[in-house]
Amino acid sequence: MKLPQLLIAFLLGLATVQAAPPTPEPKVNLGGIPSPILFKGDATTAYRDPAVVYHDGIFRMFYSYIKIEEGKPYWFTAVSRSANLMNWTPPRLLTPRDLNLNFSSPGNVIRFGDEWVLCLQTYPRPNGEKYGNDTARLWVMRSTDLESWSAPEVLRVKGPDVPVEKMGRMIDPFLLQDKDDPGKWWCLYKQNGIRISWSRDLRTWTDVGPILGGENPCGLVDGSEYVLFYSPDNGIGVKRSNDLKTFRNTGKIVLGQKEWPWAKGRLTAGFVLDLHAEKEIGKYLMFFHGSGPQDERTMFDNDCSIGIAWSDNLTDWSWPGKKEIAH
Numbered sequence: 516m517k518l519p520q521l522l523i524a525f526l527l528g529l530a531t532v533q534a535a536p537p538t539p540e541p542k543v544n545l546g547g548i549p550s551p552i553l554f555k556g557d558a559t560t561a562y563r564d565p566a567v568v569y570h571d572g573i574f575r576m577f578y579s580y581i582k583i584e585e586g587k588p589y590w591f592t593a594v595s596r597s598a599n600l601m602n603w604t605p606p607r608l609l610t611p612r613d614l615n616l617n618f619s620s621p622g623n624v625i626r627f628g629d630e631w632v633l634c635l636q637t638y639p640r641p642n643g644e645k646y647g648n649d650t651a652r653l654w655v656m657r658s659t660d661l662e663s664w665s666a667p668e669v670l671r672v673k674g675p676d677v678p679v680e681k682m683g684r685m686i687d688p689f690l691l692q693d694k695d696d697p698g699k700w701w702c703l704y705k706q707n708g709i710r711i712s713w714s715r716d717l718r719t720w721t722d723v724g725p726i727l728g729g730e731n732p733c734g735l736v737d738g739s740e741y742v743l744f745y746s747p748d749n750g751i752g753v754k755r756s757n758d759l760k761t762f763r764n765t766g767k768i769v770l771g772q773k774e775w776p777w778a779k780g781r782l783t784a785g786f787v788l789d790l791h792a793e794k795e796i797g798k799y800l801m802f803f804h805g806s807g808p809q810d811e812r813t814m815f816d817n818d819c820s821i822g823i824a825w826s827d828n829l830t831d832w833s834w835p836g837k838k839e840i841a842h
Contacts, residue, residue, distance in 0.1 A: 542572070542795035545825055548601055551770075551834045552777060553802070554821040559583040561819035564687075564731070565802035567788050568624040568631075568661070572795070573598055575661055576802065577621035577633060580606050581816050587643075588816035590617035592635050600800075600823065609656070609664055614641045618654065618667060622689035623733070623786070627700075627717060631658045634670065634688040634702070645815075652679065653688040653704055655717065672702050672712040672720045685710075690717075691734040694741060701759065703732040709745060711759060727754065727762055731784045742829060744768075744785045751785035751803060753829075770803075770824050770834055777820050778805025780813070791827065798825040801832065 553576075554562035561581040568575050573596055580593035593606035610618035617638040624633045633656045638647035654667040673682045685706045693699035693713075702712045702720065708728040712720040729745035729752060736742070743754045743762065750769040754762040772782045785803045790796035801824045806814040824834040 543600055545600070545798065545833075545835075548823065548835045551775070551822045551824065551836060552820050553600070553603065553823055554578070554595075555777070556817060556819040558817050561806075561815070561817050562821045563804045563819050564620040564784050565786050565804065565821045566621040566623045566633075567786060567800070567802055569788065569790060569793070569796070570661060574600060575624070576603070576821075577609075577624065577635075578821060579619035579621070580608065581619075581819070583816055587614060588617075588640065589614065590619040590638050590640075592618045592621050592633075610635075610667070615639050617647065620687050620731075622687065622704075624661070625690050625692070625700075629659070631661055632656075632690065632717060633658070633664065634690050635667070636686040636688060638686065647684070647686060649684045651684050651686050652682065653685055653702070670702065670717075670720065672704065673722050674712075675719055677722075687731050689732045689734060691741070692736075694736045694739075701734075703734060703743075705730040705732070726759060733786050735787060735789050737829065742787075744787055746783040746785070749781050749783065751783065751801075766830075768801075768832060770822075770832060771837060772805070775805060775822075776808045777818070778822065779808045780806040780810035787829070798827060799829055800825050 556562055563579040566577045575594055575596050577594050580591045582589050589612050591608045592610045593608050595603040597603045618635055619638050620636045622634040624631055635654050637651050639650050653670040655670055656667050657665040669679055685704050687705040689703045691701045698715050700714055703709055708725050709732050710725045711723045714720045729747050731746040733744040734741055740755045740757055745752050750767045752767050753765045755765050756762045769782055772778050782805045785801055788800045791799050804819055804821050806819045824832045826832045
């Protein structure tokens with residue numbers, strides 16, 4: 516090759532190197548979020564049980580939205596949207612105003628086939644009950660676009676031969692894909708602790724039984740293990756398992772509760788969204804709710820707020836305003 520040709524080849528190669536696109540910066544500036552509180556409750560309003568899905572650059576948060584009207588607590592499943600985790604649309608109610616139903620506690624939204632599936636509960640309190648009565652059951656709603664949703668249909672997690680009225684009180688569902696068999700789905704829910712069933716079509720279920728105590732289960736896969744987040748009396752418990760049968764305890768998360776009057780009563784219902792491989796985010800995001808300053812014996816239908824935290828490793832958590840310790 517002659518010298519001019521070598522020079523041209525060198526310059527072309529240099530141009531190719533220089534034209535390589537830079538590593539994209541995260542789209543969401545977590546450090547710019549002004550407060551750990553995303554939705555603030557008040558004397559007649561509560562925001563509880565967050566479940567978030569990220570799709571096409573938009574966060575959609577589904578949550579229990581409670582309004583006290585004429586002394587009665589009406590529970591709804593609502594949704595809000597955001598592109599930056601700071602500016603959220605007002606609550607859009609997806610379920611009816613009915614004390615006999617009180618659809619609430621959305622567990623998560625999954626992609627199943629060509630549709631989205633949202634799991635949730637009923638929490639009936641028609642006679643002024645403190646908590647949802649014995650007719651509380653699990654349900655799903657379906658959507659093709661995350662905007663329009665079907666009417667709720669009951670999840671018969673005890674199997675097709677068990678009548679709905681015989682299933683027993685159950686709340687707090689969460690749908691988890693099997694880490695070794697993608698066609699298999701687990702439903703984790705609260706019934707005298709956390710219990711599980713499995714299905715391949717989300718319609719016909721096989722009951723497995725109880726796995727551990729607590730409520731508000733949320734699971735994800737980390738390497739070869741399941742990581743299960745759940746609610747003990749206070750805080751967010753964390754356990755790991757290879758098989759959803761035996762678990763080892765890996766700690767409890769309380770974030771900045773000691774410094775948060777709005778969460779001093781109870782911090783709970785942690786939902787972790789795995790976006791650590793998403794270039795625009797690059798973190799695990801945790802959404803949770805806090806009651807305060809009194810505990811949930813006093814503040815259950817009011818003064819409950821939804822907060823946010825994030826992590827690189829599911830162990831060390833940060834949040835807006837956290838005082839980082841220098842090393």
